[in-house]
Amino acid sequence: xxxxxxxxxxxxxxxxxxxxxxxxxxxxxxxxxxxxxxxxxxxxxxxxxxxxxxxxxxxxxxxxxxxxxxxxxxxxxxxxxxxxxxxxxxxxxxxxxxxxxxxxxxxxxxxxxxxxxxxxxxxxxxxxxxxxxxxxxxxxxxxxxxxxxxxxxxxxxxxxxxxxxxxxxxxxxxxxxxxxxxxxxxxxxxxxxxxxxxxxxxxx
Ligand SMILES: [Zn+2]
Ligand SMILES: [Zn+2]
Numbered sequence: 001x002x003x004x005x006x007x008x009x010x011x012x013x014x015x016x017x018x019x020x021x022x023x024x025x026x027x028x029x030x031x032x033x034x035x036x037x038x039x040x041x042x043x044x045x046x047x048x049x050x051x052x053x054x055x056x057x058x059x060x061x062x063x064x065x066x067x068x069x070x071x072x073x074x075x076x077x078x079x080x081x082x083x084x085x086x087x088x089x090x091x092x093x094x095x096x097x098x099x100x101x102x103x104x105x106x107x108x109x110x111x112x113x114x115x116x117x118x119x120x121x122x123x124x125x126x127x128x129x130x131x132x133x134x135x136x137x138x139x140x141x142x143x144x145x146x147x148x149x150x151x152x153x154x155x156x157x158x159x160x161x162x163x164x165x166x167x168x169x170x171x172x173x174x175x176x177x178x179x180x181x182x183x184x185x186x187x188x189x190x191x192x193x194x195x196x197x198x199x200x201x202x203x204x
């Protein structure tokens with residue numbers, strides 16, 4: 001890291017699914033050690049995002065793939081809201097099940113997609129699933145699905161700005177992030193309420 005005075009450097013041991021090794025080195029303060037393996041900051045974030053998948057060499061994202069970290073980041077921001085929505089919507093016998101990590105799947109066009117999901121389940125199976133997804137087709141576009149419907153999508157403001165090479169002050173950054181998350185939260189709440197209204201099994 002520029003300006004770091006430490007000389008006890010470790011190498012990042014991240015190796016992606018194609019066998020490419022990260023070439024970064026960093027001191028203990030600027031990297032992270034997870035389960036005895038040392039990583040640079042970016043790859044520590046990737047490994048934390050994909051959780052249990054990190055032990056499967058074929059599941060490790062490409063060296064420069066920030067998508068799992070992005071999905072995890074958005075998921076952490078929305079987790080409390082989504083849990084609360086599902087818990088409030090739960091009927092007797094239903095419970096909320098939450099993924100502990102970002103998972104890899106494919107969309108209908110066979111594109112790789114990283115996603116994290118929250119589910120409302122009952123003993124006979126799935127009632128409603130909410131997921132946050134980013135596809136390799138457009139790795140900046142965050143999509144929110146409630147059931148089979150895409151209810152919101154957007155490029156996070158900090159990524160849009162990075163792409164445009166824009167710089168804004170902290171107050172504007174905070175305001176833009178809040179607006180973005182507010183849009184996602186409201187879209188989810190509306191879709192969950194709509195799902196319950198149209199849930200014919202319970203219509204009286
Ligand atoms: Zn350092
Ligand atoms: Zn690395």
